[in-house]
Amino acid sequence: MRQSARLQTILDLTAVDAAPLCTNAQAGCHVLSLANLFDRVIQHSARMHGISNDLHSEFELYFLPSKNQIGRVSRNCHTSSILTPNGKENAQRMAREELTEVILKLLVAWRDPLWHFHQSMAHHHDFNNFSSNKSLEMSDMVHELRKGVQKVVEKMQMLGIISNSVSNLASPEALLASDSAEWRLMKDYDLLYCFRRDSNKVQNYLKILKCRIVPEHGC
């Protein structure tokens, strides 16, 4: 079920690019399609967060941490170096370009760790298939979400909503820069905890962006 949903999401994102809803001449139409794009991306991020939450709870249940890990974990999240707004006002005050960049950075940062997490989970015989599928789905989702957000950025740049200062984080240089080895030191549980937090951040930021740029539909 999840696999099919994942495929559906991929198709949705590619379809949006392949078949634009209307021509460039109609300005109103552009805005509508941007809102549509945003909605899809937000839905995707919400789903991603949900899966991460499930996985985290399951992991917590399975491995029975004796103590609250929160004290230690915060120091170990590899994405702690990324400056993220920690409040509503901060997020709203932040420029659109910055916020967009933060989102992209987060998504980029999690692509490899999740993939490796999935690999390690697959080899873990303790985990059942359900969790293994979820981890795979999660890593795919990050990938897809990043592509989706990049499309949104391109659209916004085309519409002139944001400037072109947003760096292309898909470039190999950007990928190399984000490829820090910190995450390899993290334990699986910490990874899940960190990703759960970051997926919530992404979801929130996307929603704030959307309601700031195209607030007509569903804010």
Add this chain to the structure above:
Amino acid sequence: MCYIITYILFTVSVLPLCVVLLLFPSPSSHSLASLPLCHCLSAPLEPHFTECISREQETFRCWWSPGSYHNLSSSGALRVFYLKKESPTSEWKECPEYIHSNRECFFDVNHTSIWVPYCMQLRGENVTYFNEDDCFTVENIVRPDPPVSLSWTLLNISPSGLSYDVMVNWEPPPSADVDAGWMRIEYETQYRERNTTNWEALEVQPHTQQTVYGLHIGKEYEMHIRCRMPAFTKFGEFSDSIFIEVTEIPTKESTIPLTLILVLGILCILILIMLVVLTQQHRLMMVLLPPVPAPKIKGIDSELLKKGKLDELNFILTGGGMGGLPTYAPDFYQDEPWVEFIEVDGEDGDSGEKEDNRASDTQRLLGLPHPVSHHMNMGCSNAISFPDDDSGRASCYDPDLPDQDTLMLMATLLPGQPEDEEASFDVEERAPASSERSLVQTQTGGPQTWVNTDFYAQVSNVMPSGGVVLSPGQQLRIQESTLATEEETQKGKEGEESKETEEEKQKELQFQLLVVDPEGSGYTTESNVRQISTHPQPVETKPAATMEDNQSPYIHPDSPQSQFFAPVADYTVVQELDSHHSLLLNPPPATPMPVGYITPDLLGNLSP
């Protein structure tokens, strides 16, 4: 030492319980809501935080409790410190805002950071009560406020009228900044019947409306809603309850009157039809079942006309006993206005309309001086006034034959028959010709000498000169009639015209007889008559003279011609009626015929 041993023993005893409890922790490991049971059961309760909640993910507050340490319950005895792990070098700070009445520490917007771990600490004089479970991140302690403005609308009622569906609407909590997209909220609706204990929980969904299916009519339901952030576990408080009740609605109000009206309308229509049928029964009978002409003779009971009673009928008709039909013949068919008497040949030729007062058949039969419309088809002259479809009457309405001629011819055929003024008037209407008028007039007032039913003359022979040889029985009557006519002619003559008319009348009289030939040519038109009349006739010139001595305009048969008369019977069998109402007579058959009325079955015995 003693203390240590006690402690160790206690720990060993309680440890399994703790392990069990730790196996099933609260969903969120960072929650402060669930207090480990170990602490409750064992050592005196330390001051601790009971709960930390954020309502809108922008601020949060924490409540603490002194626990068993009542001496620390006074405000200020305990102080709250928190650690915000934003950086490795962060420090413990004191609560930014105390609300001692509630033992609450409030963190406002400036002091609240999301996605940043907080750790809470209670500090006494020299003691620090810290529990690692009291660390959390704000997004995990969010419990949204309940929704507001709950309302419900009725969606529909089931056809059975027992259950209904309801749509509940509400607004998101005002504290949650949904518009900015900072919070996304899911709602859970719960309802129950009033005065019951168990709540029905519906599935959590992110929309601000919820359809509730299958509520029962007549029962009151209580409903409330609570909020939660999606993918998080903590629900907020329940909203205020709303009460839903739908009482029985008479659903068939609109349909019952409609069916009632339809039924009543149909009944009324049926009653009307019935009334119409009943009142107009006779007319409807006339239309639907037209009367079948049955043998009905005026003045004669229809019973006699039935089979087997021929003798009685003949007795009556031939005047047995009372001399024919009584004057006041019982009106057997008074109740049947539509009765039309059949034209029967021979003695029955005078049957006519009952309404025909002027042409009383009885009187005609008896020869009484009563108005009679004498012609072959008696009812014709009076029947002309209204159209008649009866077969016996239809012939009267032949447009081909001018009525004038018909009447004239008919009138003269049976001389001696008195004509009523009305009848003559009738004739006058259609016969404006003076000749006919006078002709008719001449025939009025004549004495009715014969009472015999045999008023048809049988023509036994036709003379080449145009004369007609009649049977001896008829000659007398004819003579008398001619005498009468001549007298009238003399009286009423008006110069030449009268003479001419008289002549014409003679001619016509003569030629009427001429016309009646066995060949069936019937009556001729007036033109024909006049043509015929051009032939000089010895008889014509001496009408007056011949009439005196029993002379008729007809050629009196001499002895050599008397041969023809000997076997002549007193009546004539009518072969048929042609279109001109003329009787096609045949020589009487050799076989003896019953006198009087001929029944239809006997007719079959007649040889054509």
